[in-house]
Amino acid sequence: MKKLSALMGGTALMVAGPAMAADIVIGVPNWPSVNATAHILKVAIEQNLGLEVELQNGTNPIVFEAMDTGAMHVHPEVWMPNQQNLHDTYVKDKGTVVMNPNGVEAFQGMCVDKTTADANGITAIEDLTNPDIASLFDSDGDGEGELWIGAPGWASTNVEKIRAKSYGYDQTFELTEIDETVAYANLDNAIKAGDPWVGFCYTPHYVFELHDLQILEEPDYDPEKWTVIQPTDDPDWLEKSDAGVAWDLAYLHVHYAKELEDSYPSVATLLGNVDLTTDQVSAMTYALVIDGIEPMAYAEQWVADNEDAVLTWMTE
Numbered sequence: 001m002k003k004l005s006a007l008m009g010g011t012a013l014m015v016a017g018p019a020m021a022a023d024i025v026i027g028v029p030n031w032p033s034v035n036a037t038a039h040i041l042k043v044a045i046e047q048n049l050g051l052e053v054e055l056q057n058g059t060n061p062i063v064f065e066a067m068d069t070g071a072m073h074v075h076p077e078v079w080m081p082n083q084q085n086l087h088d089t090y091v092k093d094k095g096t097v098v099m100n101p102n103g104v105e106a107f108q109g110m111c112v113d114k115t116t117a118d119a120n121g122i123t124a125i126e127d128l129t130n131p132d133i134a135s136l137f138d139s140d141g142d143g144e145g146e147l148w149i150g151a152p153g154w155a156s157t158n159v160e161k162i163r164a165k166s167y168g169y170d171q172t173f174e175l176t177e178i179d180e181t182v183a184y185a186n187l188d189n190a191i192k193a194g195d196p197w198v199g200f201c202y203t204p205h206y207v208f209e210l211h212d213l214q215i216l217e218e219p220d221y222d223p224e225k226w227t228v229i230q231p232t233d234d235p236d237w238l239e240k241s242d243a244g245v246a247w248d249l250a251y252l253h254v255h256y257a258k259e260l261e262d263s264y265p266s267v268a269t270l271l272g273n274v275d276l277t278t279d280q281v282s283a284m285t286y287a288l289v290i291d292g293i294e295p296m297a298y299a300e301q302w303v304a305d306n307e308d309a310v311l312t313w314m315t316e
Contacts, residue, residue: 022054024260024267026074027063030151031180033204034077036284037254037276039299041076044310047303049266059153060086061232067257068096074271075255079106081248082155085230091255098258098268102275103251104204108156110216111201113191117214124217125167128198134172136196147173148183148199159228159243160200166244173198181289187211202250204278206286218246252281266314273313 024045028038042053056072064086066072080087080103090097112122120136127133128147137145149164150157157177164170183199184207190197191211201213219225225245229237260268284302287293303310 023051024053024074024264025066025072026053026055026076027058027066027072028055028076029058029060029063030153031077032206032285032288033252033281035295036288036298036302037076037281038074039295040284040302041074041254041271041274043296043299043303044270044313045267048310048314049264049270051264051267060155064090064097064255067255068094070257070259073257073260073267077104077252078255079156080251080253081228082108082159082250085233087255096258097255098261098272100254100256100272100274102273103253104276104281105278106203106250106252107215108200108202108247108250109218110160111199111213112216113187113197114212114214115191115194116196116198122214122216125169127216128169129167129172131172134169137173137198139195142174144174145172145198146176148186149175149177150200151180151183152177155230156200156202158230158237159247161238162228162241162243165238166242184289204252204280204282204285206282206290209282209286210290219244221246221248223248270310270313275309275313 026038026041028035038055042055045051045053058066058072060075060078060083063072063075064083067075068090078087078099087097087099091099110125110128116122116136120133121127122133134145135143137147139146147164147169149160161170161175164173164175187197187199187207188210189195201207201215207213222245225242226248227240227242229241231237234240254271254274256268256271260271284298287298288295
């Protein structure tokens with residue numbers, strides 16, 4: 001691979017700070033695309049800047065708090081507006097975290113498998129408030145359908161609780177929180193068995209390559225009708241929140257500790273210039289989850305295949 005030094009007339013790139021283990025720590029929350037991006041950043045930094053990068057698991061609040069204190073340096077994929085409260089606290093108020101401006105466009109909503117949707121005329125999210133519709137998704141015979149709203153720890157999972165309350169389908173469905181891998185395995189099994197499935201869906205994601213899903217129609221996003229408070233901000237968040245409209249378009253942004261601008265400016269430059277597309281991120285999730293490629297092997301190949309883009313990140 002061409003290294004950045006090759007573009008600088010053979011002069012080695014000097015990096016501020018001591019060269020020691022775990023010069024850079026990248027936080028990794030629990031979904032496939034952030035895992036892929038974290039490994040790509042690790043490989044890009046280690047191969048081109050001669051630093052050691054450690055990956056550490058952590059929820060969104062933990063990663064932001066760690067970037068604030070210096071225990072971690074990077075969050076590879078912050079969903080906005082999902083993490084707006086954390087962004088506002090650490091980027092706007094404290095000024096200890098920086099957001100890369102290059103966002104990856106994303107969609108969030110509620111989906112039903114197409115076979116069930118077509119057979120039962122399910123087209124809109126309001127249909128979920130119909131007890132007869134909800135009973136189609138009752139797999140355990142308790143009289144309530146099961147609806148996946150996301151994984152524990154996701155900000156979007158809390159928002160989906162708010163949306164279910166606002167639309168009223170929290171009265172007809174049991175809202176389930178389970179790991180994404182399990183949820184989409186359940187979807188795969190349901191489709192193979194011809195059983196109904198309903199749950200949270202988003203792009204960029206591999207699931208739309210595998211299955212035919214009906215995205216449920218909703219009233220257009222209206223900021224006047226979107227009052228979302230997270231549990232970290234108010235213990236009465238659910239009662240005080242209301243969101244009976246569609247999600248606004250989301251964007252995924254790299255965030256990083258501002259102190260990197262002084263300690264490792266070359267890393268800050270790279271992180272500030274990372275620029276990915278929705279299709280690229282979808283392909284990452286497909287490769288890791290469906291093709292079963294190990295994240296590090298995938299990242300090494302990705303960086304090799306996209307070396308010009310990586311070098312651009314470091315030189316803009």
